[in-house]
Structure formats: C-alpha cells, structure tokens
Amino acid sequence: MLGKELQDYARDRFEGRLALLDDVTRARATATVDASADEDEACLLRYLFGTLPLSDVLDVEPGVLVSYVRHALMLRRGLGWTRELPEPLFVHFVLCPRVNNEPLTDCRPPLWSELHERVTGLNEHEAVLEINYWCAQMATYQASDGRTLGPLAVLASGDGRCGEESTFLVSALRSVGIPARQIYTPWWAHCDDNHAWVEAYADGGWHYLGACEPEEVLDRGWFTNAAGRALMMGSTVYSDFALDQLGGEDAGRNGCTHLIGVTPSYAKTTRLVVRVRDEAGAPIEGATVCLEILNSAQWAPATCLVTDATGQAGVSVGLGGLRVRVSSGGRMAWRTVDTAELSELDFVLGERGAGVGADAAGGSDGSYRPEPGSWQWPCAVTSGDALSWCDVDVRAPEDHPAPSCRPTPEQLERGRGRKAQMDELRRKRVAGFLAEGARLAEDLTARASQEDRELVEHFMRLAFGNTDEVARFLAGDSASGGATGGGARSAAGTLEADRLELLSTLSDKDFRDLRADVLEEQLQGARVVRERTLAYLAAQGMGPDEAQGIYERDVLCPRVSLEHLTPWRTPLQAWLRDELDPSELASMRDDPRAVWDWLTRNVGFDEHQDLAKLAGGPVGALRGRHASPVTRATLFVALCRCLGLPARVNPESLAPELFEDGRFVPVQEPPRPSSRKLRLLASEGTKSCFVDWTLGRLQAYTERGGQGSLGFPSLELWGTSADEGGLTLELPLGTWRLVSTTRLPNGNQQASEAIFRLGEGEGELELPLRTRVPKASDMLQDIPLPELELHAADGSAARASDALRRGGTGRGIIAFLEESEEPTEHLLNELREQAGQLHEAGLGLLLVCRSPKAYDDPTLMRALGALGSALVLFDDFDGLPERLARRMYANPEKLPLMLLVQPCDKAGEDGTAGATDDGAVFRGLYAVGGYNVGSVALALRLAQLT
Incomplete structure (x- = not known):
C-alpha cells in the first residue's frame, strides 16, 4: 500500500540511524522491524526508528512504536478519510507519535475507544468540531510549568496549559485518522507571551481551531486577531520527507525537526531575504541567520536559518519590527528592521574583530568597533555614568484579524449551550476525582498525625485522576510487586516519613502522571545512600536538620x-x-x-x-x-x-x-571563577526581569537547531526584580548586554540597550536601568469593536451604544466590574474622584456587573452618587469581558476591565452611531485589565487627544 518513495526514504533513514545506536538499542530496533510480517508495518517502523529524535529511540519501548504503527495502519485501511490522504500528510500528521515535548506513551488506542463511536456517521468537518467538544469536556486551560503532560495525563487531570491542550487535541484527532498539527507562534509581537493552537485537515484543506475551546465553526478562536499580528507561526515536523507537500514553507531547522511556516495563512507577510558576504564580496555559505522578536524584554529567537551557497536565506514573516542577527566564524552583525518597510538585507562579515554591524552608534557606519582579535569593547565600564544607551523603537504589526468564519446567531447560541454542557460535565468529572482522592486520603491516614493527614490530603488534591498511584506509593503497595501490602506504615499506623518527604519534593504537575513503581524504585535507591549523604554533609560542618533538608531536595528527589x-x-x-x-x-x-x-x-x-x-x-x-x-x-x-x-x-x-x-x-567552571558584582538600580518602581529588563553575556553557543552562533543569550533570572535599593548580581567578567523595554498598549515597544564590558575591579559596579516614558499619544489604539448586547436589571435587552449616548457624544468608558474586590474598589474610587473631569470631557460611563446584587456594594453606590449620568447594565461574564480584553490586547485574566471607546465614523439614519460594514460599532482607544494607578486619568488625557 505504501509508495516506493516512502519505503526507500524509511530504509535509508533507518540504516543511517542504526550506525549511531549502541549495541543494545540497535539489536532492539532491528529485532522489532524483523519481527513484522507486514511490509507496510515494517516500513513505518523503519520510518519512526529513523526519524524520531534519537532520545526517543533510546528511551521509548519498541512496543509503544509498534502500537502507533498498527493503529495508523488500521486507520489507513479502514477509514475513508484516512485512506484518501496523500501519503506525506498521513505519515507526518496521523502516524507521527510526537506533537511537542510530551512523553511518548501508548495513547492512541485509549483515545480511539473514547472517540470512534462519537464521530461515526459524521463528515470530517463535523468530526473535528465534535472531537474538540469532547476535549473541552475533558480539559480546560490552566497555566503551569514548562514540562508538557502527555494526552493521557491531561485526560486524567481536567486541565492543561495551551501547549498541553493542543497536544491533547492533535492526539485525539490523529487517533481517529484526521490529520492534525500543533501551530504555535514562538513569541507574539504585540505582547509578552506566546501561544499554541491546532490545525486540522478536513475537506481538502487546513483549518484552525482553539484546543479545548469548541466552536460551531472552524477557522475561529480567541487568537484570531492576535494571529493576524504575529511575525512568525509554524508547525514542527519530525522528518524532511516531502516537506513541499505539507502546506507551508520550510522555515528553519531545529535539530532533527523542521519548522513548516504558515504565517501567510494568518497575517499580512513579506518574504524577508538576507544575504551575507565577506569583505571581498564573496558569499558566505553556512552563516547562521537568527530572526529575533523583542518579547519579555529579550531578543528571543523565532527561528534560525542557514545561508545557502549563494550566501542567502529567506522566509515569510509578518509586517513589523524584528531583529536579524547574523553570525559565522566568530563574527557577528545585527540589524533591527520594520519588515513593512524593508525586507531585503545585506550583511558584510569582516575578519574577526574588525567590527560588528549593529543599531547602536559607535562608528559612522553604525557598527561597533571592538578590539582587534577579540569581542571585547575598547574599555571596561567603570561607572553607570559611562554606560552608553541606545534607544530602539520596535513596531508591532498593525491590527489585522486572520481569515475567519463568522458563526450565525443560531450557531453562537447553540455553541454557548454545548460549551456550558461540556463545562458542567468536566466539573462533575473533576469533582469525582477530588472525592475519590479524599476517600483514599482518609483510608491512608486513619491513624496518622494531623500534619501527615493534611499533607496527604494536599497530595490527593494535586493528583486528580491519578490518586490511585499516589495511594499505592504511600501505602507501599508498589514495593516488591505489591508483596508488602501496607508495609509502608509503622506499627502505630503512621506513614513512612521518607515517602512523604519524597512526594514533597515533586512539582504540582508531577502528581498527575507519576507512577507508584517509579517512585518506589527511586525511594529504595535513595535509601541506600542516605547515611553516606548525611555523613558527607556532616563532614562539611552541616547540622543534622540542614543536612536532612539537602538530602531530601538534592538526593532523594527523583526530579x-x-x-x-x-x-x-x-x-x-x-x-x-x-x-x-x-x-x-x-x-x-x-x-x-x-x-x-x-x-x-x-x-x-x-x-x-x-x-x-x-x-x-x-x-x-x-x-x-x-x-x-x-x-x-x-x-x-x-x-x-x-x-x-x-x-x-x-x-x-x-x-x-x-x-x-x-x-x-557550577561543575563546569573552577570553584571560584573570575567575577565581579554588579548592582542594577531602578529609579522608578520595581522592575522585573523578563518583564522590564534582561541581561545577557556575549558568547559562542549552539542554537536549538544545531547552528553555531554568537550572541547574548539571556540569564535565566525569572522572578528577579530590581528597585531603588538595587539588585546585586555576581557575574563572570566579559561583554554584556542590558536590555530594557516599555510595552505600549498598541503592542509597540520603546526599548533601550547598553553593551558594556565587565572587567576586574573592587566593589560593586552600579548601573542604572533606563526606563523610557511614553507620551500619552503613544498609548492610543484604534481597534474596531462590535455592539455589546447586555441587559438591564429587569432582564430587558440593552445595548452599550445606547447607554453611552446618554453622555451626549457616544464616547465614553465601559468598565466590567468585580464589585467588593480590591482592584474594582480602586477603580470606582478613582472614577468618583474624577467625576467632574469625566463630565467636562463629555464622556459617557457604562458600568457592567454580573447581577443587580452589585447594588449592595457601598463603594459602587458612592461612585454612582457622584457620577450622576453613569448607567449600570449586566452580563453573566461568561465570555464577553475576556473576548473584549483579548480584542484590545489587554490582560484577559484580570478584572476590572476598563475600555475607552468612541463610536465608529459611520452613522445610522437617525444620526446616531451605526455598525460599519465589518460589524464594528465602536473604536477601542485604550484598555486595561486589572487596576493600574491613574488609569482613569490616563483615559481622560487620551480622550482629549481624540
């Protein structure tokens, strides 16, 4: 059934991979392939053994890969929509076990058993929508750490972050033979975040959808507007088989994978072309070209390309500001460009030490001049006064929603009803997990201390559907194949202390997919060396309690x-x-x-x-x-x-x-490497790393795709902040780059950079953080917004545009409130204090609450007494505040949400504001999610500018 091109490719890749394997893994892979009497099965096994990341081949049991292959062939032979697929789509987006960096487990058969009857009789389009409803029934969004849960762990958890939700949906779709891929933007250009969603192949084309965020139509999601502003979007594939047939372009290599760029499907784009040559004009082949997006106050790589024999590399990108950094043979140059204005770049890399092309001033040609033969600048910085800052303005792409499908009012209503039903089923399911965990905790701690009882109850709440595994480990039922029974308890019935200690070292997420037998093996192995560890620490002068803490965190811990x-x-x-x-x-x-x-x-x-x-x-x-x-x-x-x-x-x-x-x-450096203390000073408030600033050292390193590079990778100082008192860091000597940035509401950034050499010296080197203060006009946006359908206290329908016209101009402030909560209290107090100015500015004021119970809040009533013409309407907050916040690129997770709006230019027959052709009634000028001091005063200043 499988074509000769795929068979030849799989055989070549398999034989090439065998040469890299150790004897045990090579014999295991060869025996697995040879044991297959089905030639198609053998071909696909060769393909997986030959193309998956080498660590997967070393770690994953061959039987798991056999299960993936057999399941994929069952779909190929038994389902019409899978049988008719082009072979490249089948192997990349149905067969392939890996979606992200999740653990490879045998997940397809369980997902198939849950879904195949649910989609029987549906067409591809309907099946995709139905499977996403099922995924919403199983899981919802929850932020967490960077380790990715596998699909079965998400199924047992009830939630996951966007990378886990999209991996879950992709796996579910592939389990029933529908090609699916995870799409992600490595970094948004308009805000400090990223996102992942899903594309499914149905009716002969790719369609996008939000994972576990079901709709009644495809090509729609909360990220539709954000994706239209992205600079780079793509999907990872795990081999280079028939890349030109996958729907997209080869947008760079990351190790053994390729990024399939899909940016033109979502955003306005241009093809960025970069040419690199030496001083003699000869093209440089193999130069690394990194495209970097300013996100989280760092120049973060979106993708890395390699120049061809002509010294050229290119890829499609959105229209906005990014940095192109080129390096080869210890030489480096960069340039920050707005791709809406410039999309062809030429770089000249001279001899090592001859110069680094950059944005900052230094030479008449805009390049830095380091010392010959080194990448250190001519002199070390001796004080903050000597620090030279370079200002860089970075423009985010303009608001331009991605192509989407607008549902009918009937579809919207049906979708809301089904989503509410899925949410209720999920809540009941999660409640069942918690109830079972509470029961198991009670059984385990019947005679335990109060402290142990509370700890076990906490563990069970973290485990959700995985409580049986936690209980087995705590009870010792996983030891010696379960032969110990309750042997993990002492004669008094208390739990063994080191079992609780081991569980206490794990992350919250670990409880969702841990296995009792794995923890048992870890515990027994740690017990063997415990006395040796305590003796080692005692020899260093450490007391018993402190030594026990180090043992638990840094020896007993299995993570x-x-x-x-x-x-x-x-x-x-x-x-x-x-x-x-x-x-x-x-x-x-x-x-x-x-x-x-x-x-x-x-x-x-x-x-x-x-x-x-x-x-x-x-x-x-x-x-x-x-x-x-x-x-x-x-x-x-x-x-x-x-x-x-x-x-x-x-x-x-x-x-x-x-x-x-x-x-x-550090084990890789001498015990006391040459270093110096640096103190960062923030003169205006607290400034956080990866929000307001980052710090990186110039060094040669390898990019994720294996390309040699020279650059300033950021120190991982997450959670570190500087204030007026300063932040002291001990840093290795060398050349450093300090980046600070101010993000504007429209997504643009006003950044500053300083490159300095940290040399030997006495005492701390104090460096001030530069924070650029934007003008009020820089804060304005111009985002089309639809009518807001609300209701009055008596339940009758009401419209936001009607409410704001009570102010006379149709311009005004709309605020979604969470009464009695402190952020809303601050906003209401500021509105009350600015009541006179709001009236003078002719701004209407609409306050939106969940229910008329809001009138019981004294702060709201005091504000209404001062504001006079303000109107209160109501909404269930089921989705409207979040959709508005995302549309305005404000924080969607915080209330209150305040928006400054004005009516669209187009007017209705009666001279009042009317909907434009695209359905917009308002222009959103400014928005803030959560309360910031001075938000109302800023809105007033912005209103004066319009």
Whole structure:
C-alpha cells in the first residue's frame, strides 16, 4: 500500500540511524522491524526508528512504536478519510507519535475507544468540531510549568496549559485518522507571551481551531486577531520527507525537526531575504541567520536559518519590527528592521574583530568597533555614568484579524449551550476525582498525625485522576510487586516519613502522571545512600536538620529538571558498581567533577539527530552515549545522587552544580571563577526581569537547531526584580548586554540597550536601568469593536451604544466590574474622584456587573452618587469581558476591565452611531485589565487627544 518513495526514504533513514545506536538499542530496533510480517508495518517502523529524535529511540519501548504503527495502519485501511490522504500528510500528521515535548506513551488506542463511536456517521468537518467538544469536556486551560503532560495525563487531570491542550487535541484527532498539527507562534509581537493552537485537515484543506475551546465553526478562536499580528507561526515536523507537500514553507531547522511556516495563512507577510558576504564580496555559505522578536524584554529567537551557497536565506514573516542577527566564524552583525518597510538585507562579515554591524552608534557606519582579535569593547565600564544607551523603537504589526468564519446567531447560541454542557460535565468529572482522592486520603491516614493527614490530603488534591498511584506509593503497595501490602506504615499506623518527604519534593504537575513503581524504585535507591549523604554533609560542618533538608531536595528527589520521571537509580547504580574501574568509581565518590569529566569524554550529542531542549532519560542517555546539553546535566545530577552526593541543575543558569563547602557551585567552571558584582538600580518602581529588563553575556553557543552562533543569550533570572535599593548580581567578567523595554498598549515597544564590558575591579559596579516614558499619544489604539448586547436589571435587552449616548457624544468608558474586590474598589474610587473631569470631557460611563446584587456594594453606590449620568447594565461574564480584553490586547485574566471607546465614523439614519460594514460599532482607544494607578486619568488625557 505504501509508495516506493516512502519505503526507500524509511530504509535509508533507518540504516543511517542504526550506525549511531549502541549495541543494545540497535539489536532492539532491528529485532522489532524483523519481527513484522507486514511490509507496510515494517516500513513505518523503519520510518519512526529513523526519524524520531534519537532520545526517543533510546528511551521509548519498541512496543509503544509498534502500537502507533498498527493503529495508523488500521486507520489507513479502514477509514475513508484516512485512506484518501496523500501519503506525506498521513505519515507526518496521523502516524507521527510526537506533537511537542510530551512523553511518548501508548495513547492512541485509549483515545480511539473514547472517540470512534462519537464521530461515526459524521463528515470530517463535523468530526473535528465534535472531537474538540469532547476535549473541552475533558480539559480546560490552566497555566503551569514548562514540562508538557502527555494526552493521557491531561485526560486524567481536567486541565492543561495551551501547549498541553493542543497536544491533547492533535492526539485525539490523529487517533481517529484526521490529520492534525500543533501551530504555535514562538513569541507574539504585540505582547509578552506566546501561544499554541491546532490545525486540522478536513475537506481538502487546513483549518484552525482553539484546543479545548469548541466552536460551531472552524477557522475561529480567541487568537484570531492576535494571529493576524504575529511575525512568525509554524508547525514542527519530525522528518524532511516531502516537506513541499505539507502546506507551508520550510522555515528553519531545529535539530532533527523542521519548522513548516504558515504565517501567510494568518497575517499580512513579506518574504524577508538576507544575504551575507565577506569583505571581498564573496558569499558566505553556512552563516547562521537568527530572526529575533523583542518579547519579555529579550531578543528571543523565532527561528534560525542557514545561508545557502549563494550566501542567502529567506522566509515569510509578518509586517513589523524584528531583529536579524547574523553570525559565522566568530563574527557577528545585527540589524533591527520594520519588515513593512524593508525586507531585503545585506550583511558584510569582516575578519574577526574588525567590527560588528549593529543599531547602536559607535562608528559612522553604525557598527561597533571592538578590539582587534577579540569581542571585547575598547574599555571596561567603570561607572553607570559611562554606560552608553541606545534607544530602539520596535513596531508591532498593525491590527489585522486572520481569515475567519463568522458563526450565525443560531450557531453562537447553540455553541454557548454545548460549551456550558461540556463545562458542567468536566466539573462533575473533576469533582469525582477530588472525592475519590479524599476517600483514599482518609483510608491512608486513619491513624496518622494531623500534619501527615493534611499533607496527604494536599497530595490527593494535586493528583486528580491519578490518586490511585499516589495511594499505592504511600501505602507501599508498589514495593516488591505489591508483596508488602501496607508495609509502608509503622506499627502505630503512621506513614513512612521518607515517602512523604519524597512526594514533597515533586512539582504540582508531577502528581498527575507519576507512577507508584517509579517512585518506589527511586525511594529504595535513595535509601541506600542516605547515611553516606548525611555523613558527607556532616563532614562539611552541616547540622543534622540542614543536612536532612539537602538530602531530601538534592538526593532523594527523583526530579532533576523538566525531564519525565523514570526509574533511573537501579540501572545507574548498577552501572557505577559493575562497569567502572574501582579506582574510577573511587575518584567520582571523592570528587563529583570526575563524573562530569567522564560524561564530557564519553557522552556526545548530534544536533541533527535530536532536539537540544528535549530532556531525555538518564538511562537511555548513558547506554546510548548520547545526550543533549539539558539531558547531560540531568544525567550528571542523577549519577551524583546515586553516589549520595547532593547535586542539582541551577534554576537560573540551568548549569549542573555540585554541593561543595556548604554551597552549590557550577561543575563546569573552577570553584571560584573570575567575577565581579554588579548592582542594577531602578529609579522608578520595581522592575522585573523578563518583564522590564534582561541581561545577557556575549558568547559562542549552539542554537536549538544545531547552528553555531554568537550572541547574548539571556540569564535565566525569572522572578528577579530590581528597585531603588538595587539588585546585586555576581557575574563572570566579559561583554554584556542590558536590555530594557516599555510595552505600549498598541503592542509597540520603546526599548533601550547598553553593551558594556565587565572587567576586574573592587566593589560593586552600579548601573542604572533606563526606563523610557511614553507620551500619552503613544498609548492610543484604534481597534474596531462590535455592539455589546447586555441587559438591564429587569432582564430587558440593552445595548452599550445606547447607554453611552446618554453622555451626549457616544464616547465614553465601559468598565466590567468585580464589585467588593480590591482592584474594582480602586477603580470606582478613582472614577468618583474624577467625576467632574469625566463630565467636562463629555464622556459617557457604562458600568457592567454580573447581577443587580452589585447594588449592595457601598463603594459602587458612592461612585454612582457622584457620577450622576453613569448607567449600570449586566452580563453573566461568561465570555464577553475576556473576548473584549483579548480584542484590545489587554490582560484577559484580570478584572476590572476598563475600555475607552468612541463610536465608529459611520452613522445610522437617525444620526446616531451605526455598525460599519465589518460589524464594528465602536473604536477601542485604550484598555486595561486589572487596576493600574491613574488609569482613569490616563483615559481622560487620551480622550482629549481624540
């Protein structure tokens, strides 16, 4: 059934991959393929073994891949919509097990059993919509950490972040043979965030939808407007088979994957062409071209391209401000451009040290002049006064909604009803999880202390549908195949302390997909080295309580970073005991740097066979002698913990660290590297890293796609803030870049950059953070908004435009309130204080509450007494405030929501505001979600400008 082109491709990739595998994995992969009597099955197994990230081949049991292949062939042979698919769409978007960086588990058969009857008799379009309703019944959005849950864990959880929801929906669609892919924008251009959604292939084309956010039509989602403003959007595929037939363009490589760019499907675009040559005019082949978007106060890479033999690279991008950074052979240049004005760039990379093309002043040609032979600037900065700032204005793409399908009023009503039904079913389902967890907690803690009882109840609430696994581990039923029964309890009936200690080291998300047998293996392995660890820490002068805390966090804990929990202690301890020379093992016990040295010599990484940020398991990495940087750090920490030596991955630098002389130190650097203290000063309020500023050191490194690069990767200082008192950091000597930015409501940014050399010196170097203050006119937006259908206290229908015309001009402020909550109280007080100015400005005022019970709030009543003509209307807040906030690019998760609006230019027959052809009644000028001091005063100033 499968074509010769695919068969030849799969065979070539499989044979090439075998040469890279260790003996055990090679034999396992070969035996799996040879055991298949079905040639199509064998072909697809070769394809998966040959194209999936190498860490997957090392970590995943072959039987899991066999299940994916057999399920895909069942769909190909048995379902009409799958049978008729072009082969490239089938292998990339139905067969492929991986969507994101989720754990690969055998999820397709369970999803099929849930869904196939539900979609029987439906066409493709209807099936996609129905499956998304089912996904909404199972899960809703919830922010969490960066580890991605697999589809079955989301199913057992009831929620997930957008990357997990989209992975869930893609997996569900693929399980019934409908091609699906995750679409994501690595960084929005108009706000500090990113997003992932789904495209499904139906009726001969790709259609987008929000995962677990069902609608009655395709090509519609809350992100429709945001996507129309994006600079880059794409989907990851895990091989280069027939890339030109996938619907999109090859937009860059990330390790063993390719990014299929789909930006032209959503936004106005141009093809950005970059040409790189040397000083003699010859093209430079293989130069790295990184496209960077200013997001979260850092220049964050959206994709990296590599120049061809003509020295050229190109890709379609949205129309807005981005930075193009080019590097090759230790040389670097960059330029910030507005692609609406300039889409062809030429770079000249001279000899090393000859110059770095940049935005900032330094030479008459706009380039910096470092010292010959180095990338350090001529002199070190000795004080904040010597810091030279360069201002950079970055324009976000204009508001331009992506192509979408507008539902009819009947469809909207039906969709709201079905969504409410799915939400209620999900809430009942989650309530059942919590009730079962409470029952299990009561059984486990019948004779436990009050403290232990509260802790177990907390664990069970975190586990949702995975409470059985938590209970099995706490009861010891997973030990020795369950032979111990309740052996994890003492004679008095209390739970074993180290079981509670181990669970206390896990993240909230871990409880949703942990397995009792994995934790049991981890616990038993840690018990073997506990006394050794405590003795090691006591020798460093640490007291018993402090030593116990270090043991729990940095030895007992089965989690190192964002890898998936696996049973690694027994195999790693066996390797240390059986495979190493005794003298080598002794040296590792004496100094864990010997562990890192061994890994550096013996464990490599091929950027074109894997993903740099995909965290593989320690056992597969050690056996296969292959590990990405993040996996190697994880493996180092795991080996140290097997030796009873505390170790961790630094949460800021992500570097592996060992515990030495009472503190954690980087294993890759000398114990006390040359460094200097730097103090950042913020003169106006608190400024947070990755919100207002970032700091990065100039260095050579490898991009995620395996491209060699030179740049300023940001320090991972999440949650760190500077204020008037300053933030002190101890930094390695070298060349650094400090970036600060102010984000405007229209999405544009006013940024400043300073590049400086941190040299040796005494005392702290104080550097002020530059914060640019925008003009009031910079805060204006012009966003078309529809009529707001509300209701009065008696339940009768009411319209926002009618309410605002009571102010005389149709202009005014609309505020969605959460009465009795502190942010709303502040807004109401400010409205009351500014009542006279609002009247003089001719602004109408519409306050929207959930119900007439709002009149019981004294703050609201005081405000209404002062405001006079203000009108109160009502809405159930089921979706309107969030939709308006997203449309205005304000924070959709916070109330109150305040909008400054004016009527559209087009008027109705009676001279009052009327809907324009696109359905807009208002122009949104300004919006804020949550209360900011001075919001009303700012709205008044902006109203004067219009």
